[in-house]
Amino acid sequence: YDDSSIQNKQNHVSIIAHRGASAYAPEHTIAAYELAKEMGSDYIEIDLQLTKDGHLVAMHDVTVNRTTNGFGFVKNLTLKDIKKLNAGSTFNKRYPDLAKPLYNKQKVPTIDEIFQHFGNDVHYYIETKSPQYGVGIEQKLFNKFKQYNIDTERVIVQSFSKKSLKTLHKLDSKLKLVQLIKYARHAKISAQQIQELKTYASGVGPNASSLNPTYIQHIRKHQLDVHPYTVNSKKEMKRLIDWGVTGMFTNTPDLLYRMLHN
Ligand code: G3P
Ligand code: CA
Numbered sequence: 001y002d003d004s005s006i007q008n009k010q011n012h013v014s015i016i017a018h019r020g021a022s023a024y025a026p027e028h029t030i031a032a033y034e035l036a037k038e039m040g041s042d043y044i045e046i047d048l049q050l051t052k053d054g055h056l057v058a059m060h061d062v063t064v065n066r067t068t069n070g071f072g073f074v075k076n077l078t079l080k081d082i083k084k085l086n087a088g089s090t091f092n093k094r095y096p097d098l099a100k101p102l103y104n105k106q107k108v109p110t111i112d113e114i115f116q117h118f119g120n121d122v123h124y125y126i127e128t129k130s131p132q133y134g135v136g137i138e139q140k141l142f143n144k145f146k147q148y149n150i151d152t153e154r155v156i157v158q159s160f161s162k163k164s165l166k167t168l169h170k171l172d173s174k175l176k177l178v179q180l181i182k183y184a185r186h187a188k189i190s191a192q193q194i195q196e197l198k199t200y201a202s203g204v205g206p207n208a209s210s211l212n213p214t215y216i217q218h219i220r221k222h223q224l225d226v227h228p229y230t231v232n233s234k235k236e237m238k239r240l241i242d243w244g245v246t247g248m249f250t251n252t253p254d255l256l257y258r259m260l261h262n
Contacts, residue, residue, distance in 0.1 A: 011220075014247030015256045016125050017041035018230050019060060023251035024098055026091035027067060028058040029106035030117055037118070040257040043125035043156065044118070045249060048111065049074040050130075050137050056111040056144065057082060062130055066090070068108065075130075082108050111141065115148035123154045125249075127180070128164045138167040158205055158227075169200040178203045178227060183210035194222050203246070205229055208236065213243045220244050234259060 020032025021039055033044045047060040051074055064070045064077065068085040088103030109117075114124075128137050145152055158178040159165050165177045179201045181187075187210040197204065203225025206215075211228055219226050229249035231237055237256055240248060250256050 011244060011246050013241055013245065013256075013260055014042040014227065015040065015253045015260070016043040016045050016227060016247055016249045017253040018045050018249040018251050019047065020044060021251070021253055023232065025100075026088040026103050026106055028060060028109070029087050029103070030109055030113070031088070031100075031102055031106050033114065033118065033122075036253055037122055039254040040261070041122075041253040042247070043123045045125045045127070046111070046114065047127045047129045048137065048141065050135075050140070051079050051082060052076055053078045054140070055079040056137070056140055058109050058111065058114060060129070064108070079110065111144050112148070115144060115150055119148070120151050120154060123156075124150070125156045125158060125178075128157065128159045128161065128168075138164060138171060142168070142171045156202075162200075166200050176203075177201045178205045178225065180205040180229075182207050185210060187211050187215040189215065189218060194219070194224070197224065198222060203227060205249070208240065208248070211240065211243065211245075216243045216245060220246070231256075 017036030019027035021035035022032055025032035025035050036044050046058050048056050049059045049062065051057055057074065059074055063073050064085060067090060068087050069089050070085040085108060087108045088106035092099035092103050152172065152175055156176045156178055157168055158180050160180040162179065165179060168175055168177055177200055179197055181204055183206060187206050204219060205227045208228035208231050216226050225246040227247040227249065228240060228245055231240060231248045231250050232252045234255055237259055
């Protein structure tokens with residue numbers, strides 16, 4: 001029999017809307033997060049950068065150049081500077097078929113605005129980006145959970161930085177943490193690496209292109225989650241579900257929702 005599909009039937013597969021429903025709306029805007037929620041996503045994925053004056057904003061890149069009508073490094077801009085920018089006009093120009101007047105009104109959101117807007121109505125999957133720039137980003141995030149009464153059982157924090165995750169683990173040992181990994185080729189992990197991971201993380205987030213069933217089964221045997229990024233085609237979604245992943249980052253959460261719920 002096919003062992004991996006049997007395992008798959010026992011798995012819950014989480015739909016993680018990568019930068020919101022970012023195939024259809026400008027990434028990291030309230031509009032993209034709202035759409036992700038409407039499409040039945042389990043988690044809204046948020047990348048965080050720290051501004052010059054210490055605010056946490058939702059932004060993937062270290063600069064505002066690609067996703068807004070402005071220029072410069074986030075770390076060199078104040079929140080006031082960033083709030084002057086349009087976070088949807090570039091998307092509208094780049095994708096005229098998907099353009100909407102609503103998108104033209106989008107600003108770069110702070111984590112405060114996101115938590116105020118969604119509260120505990122959604123689950124959050126937050127990445128501490130560029131922790132080398134954002135000194136103290138972990139403590140700041142932790143303070144925001146408290147300030148806005150966010151139920152941390154509804155939160156996963158992810159990072160490529162082990163140091164950042166270990167800092168978070170020290171702040172709250174119950175917080176679910178996922179170690180992001182980028183494998184150059186075939187994903188592989190040693191028993192020793194898994195043991196170390198288990199001291200602070202509840203799962204791994206590898207690049208989907210590197211995955212193979214052996215790796216996934218190895219991780220799953222240790223009751224760790226496997227959440228690959230970024231999966232946007234039905235064919236790849238199906239293959240990864242068959243291999244036993246427990247969730248995936250996707251720009252097209254509607255496709256994954258239909259696959260899991262039909
Ligand atoms: O966080 C998972 C995935 O988003 C990592 O890649 O570059 O899109 O943040 P990136
Ligand atoms: Ca990310």
